[in-house]
Amino acid sequence: MNLRLVRPEDYYEISRLINDWWGGRKMSDMLPKLFFDHFNDTSYIVEKDEVIIGFLIGFVSQTKPNEAYIHFVGVHPEYRKNQVGKKLYHTFFENVKRRSVKIVRAVTSPVNKTSIAYHTRMGFEVEQGDRTADGVSVFSNYDGLGQDRVLFLKIL
Numbered sequence: 001m002n003l004r005l006v007r008p009e010d011y012y013e014i015s016r017l018i019n020d021w022w023g024g025r026k027m028s029d030m031l032p033k034l035f036f037d038h039f040n041d042t043s044y045i046v047e048k049d050e051v052i053i054g055f056l057i058g059f060v061s062q063t064k065p066n067e068a069y070i071h072f073v074g075v076h077p078e079y080r081k082n083q084v085g086k087k088l089y090h091t092f093f094e095n096v097k098r099r100s101v102k103i104v105r106a107v108t109s110p111v112n113k114t115s116i117a118y119h120t121r122m123g124f125e126v127e128q129g130d131r132t133a134d135g136v137s138v139f140s141n142y143d144g145l146g147q148d149r150v151l152f153l154k155i156l
Helices: 010-021 032-037 084-097 113-119
Strands: 002-005 045-049 051-060 066-073 103-108 131-133 136-138 150-155
Touching: 002 084, 010 051, 010 066, 032 051, 032 066, 045 084, 051 084, 066 084, 084 103, 103 113, 136 150
Parallel strands: 066 103
Antiparallel strands: 002 045, 045 051, 051 066, 103 150, 131 136
């Protein structure tokens, strides 16, 4: 497996893969090309035999320079038990630590139990929201009316 930084042209390949990797859910709109153009020094691709099998899109906050945010992570379903995600996360953590980042944040939907479990295994804590949904603390209307989210925090 080869790990490298994201390039702007990777957007076109990844945007075709996302919906398939999420079982047909419409997810590609959540990852516009601007992330590939503006955050490619903190975002990564994992390839095997020159085929993309995983990616992580993240950045350091301009507003809070001691914080970073992981916006989107995807791993090809056939490679999800091969430590691809772990490699992506740890590479991101090391990159942002070198930039004096102390906190990493991430967000997911309360129905995405797989994401919640994965983030907690990666050392993230669920932040205390304003209510509980599906057994997890959520922030009501975080991404718009009716769009509750689970917020994660990891201290590096």
